Amino acid sequence: MDIKIFTELVKEELEKITECHLEIKCTVKNNGVVLTGIEFKENDINIAPIVYMEGYYKAFQNGSSMSELIHKLYEEYKNYRVIESINLHYLIDFENVKDRITYILVNHDMNKEMLDEYPHTDFLDLAKLYVINISDLKEGTATIKINHSLLCLWDKRIEEIDMIATENTERLFPVQADRLDMIVKAMMLQGLGEDNISEDMQSWLLSADDSMLYVVTNHLMVNGAGVMCYRNVIKNLADRLNSDLYILPSSLHEILVIATEGQSKYELQDMVFTVNRSKDMTKELILSDNVYLYSREKDCIEIA
Numbered sequence: 001m002d003i004k005i006f007t008e009l010v011k012e013e014l015e016k017i018t019e020c021h022l023e024i025k026c027t028v029k030n031n032g033v034v035l036t037g038i039e040f041k042e043n044d045i046n047i048a049p050i051v052y053m054e055g056y057y058k059a060f061q062n063g064s065s066m067s068e069l070i071h072k073l074y075e076e077y078k079n080y081r082v083i084e085s086i087n088l089h090y091l092i093d094f095e096n097v098k099d100r101i102t103y104i105l106v107n108h109d110m111n112k113e114m115l116d117e118y119p120h121t122d123f124l125d126l127a128k129l130y131v132i133n134i135s136d137l138k139e140g141t142a143t144i145k146i147n148h149s150l151l152c153l154w155d156k157r158i159e160e161i162d163m164i165a166t167e168n169t170e171r172l173f174p175v176q177a178d179r180l181d182m183i184v185k186a187m188m189l190q191g192l193g194e195d196n197i198s199e200d201m202q203s204w205l206l207s208a209d210d211s212m213l214y215v216v217t218n219h220l221m222v223n224g225a226g227v228m229c230y231r232n233v234i235k236n237l238a239d240r241l242n243s244d245l246y247i248l249p250s251s252l253h254e255i256l257v258i259a260t261e262g263q264s265k266y267e268l269q270d271m272v273f274t275v276n277r278s279k280d281m282t283k284e285l286i287l288s289d290n291v292y293l294y295s296r297e298k299d300c301i302e303i304a
Contacts (some may be wrong), residue, residue, distance in 0.1 A: 217254035
């Protein structure tokens with residue numbers, strides 16, 4: 001059974017327990033990844049959540065029952081259910097949304113087609129893509145990408161949007177930095193164990209001084225790689241460690257930071273490349289194959 005047939009069967013079962021109009025949607029996500037989902041559309045509400053099927057399909061292949069997956073999927077829908085329409089005309093007035101404009105960091109070359117459609121700012125081999133946050137920001141994010149038409153309606157230049165988004169992103173999604181050894185210990189205490197860390201990552205951790213390795217993200221741990229662009233975050237960490245830093249793009253959601261002393265950038269690059277292509281990493285989450293260097297002398301980040 002392929003994912004298309006699986007999704008059709010799931011849709012049929014869901015139609016027995018919901019009054020929503022269900023529709024199968026294929027959506028192009030980050031890095032050109034196409035995901036299959038089921039859209040839950042309620043009468044008189046103009047925003048319809050989509051629950052993506054890839055994780056459920058994998059669980060089904062691994063032995064989970066259809067009834068169990070239907071229950072979990074329906075619960076996921078209810079968690080993201082929108083109870084009232086969003087006034088899209090509200091977005092036209094810049095004053096209404098200026099405090100909710102933020103950015104996410106994506107790979108430039110892997111998203112060329114998407115970036116042709118949306119205003120963005122290049123950063124090394126990456127790009128800052130601007131969005132309006134329409135959720136309450138407490139447990140997750142729901143966003144609308146800012147396109148060229150909206151920029152024209154606002155009569156704003158991309159430089160203005162970048163300044164506003166920089167301030168808002170740091171305010172709405174504060175940085176969180178923890179030593180990796182502390183995170184691993186916490187995982188072990190919570191019973192998560194080594195199964196949650198890829199073999200490639202485990203191998204590298206055994207050879208690295210993980211007490212000097214930091215996981216840097218935002219408080220939601222969603223699109224947290226953007227903290228690399230936060231003002232003074234990397235500089236302050238470099239000052240704390242009294243060293244230049246290598247920055248490893250772990251995924252869209254976080255970066256790893258380590259002092260340069262005793263580290264080979266070539267080994268780090270090989271590790272990043274290998275992890276990006278491991279079975280534990282989906283293409284959608286890849287940020288970059290490059291390793292970055294923060295120089296205290298230059299006070300800047302560059303490709304190592």
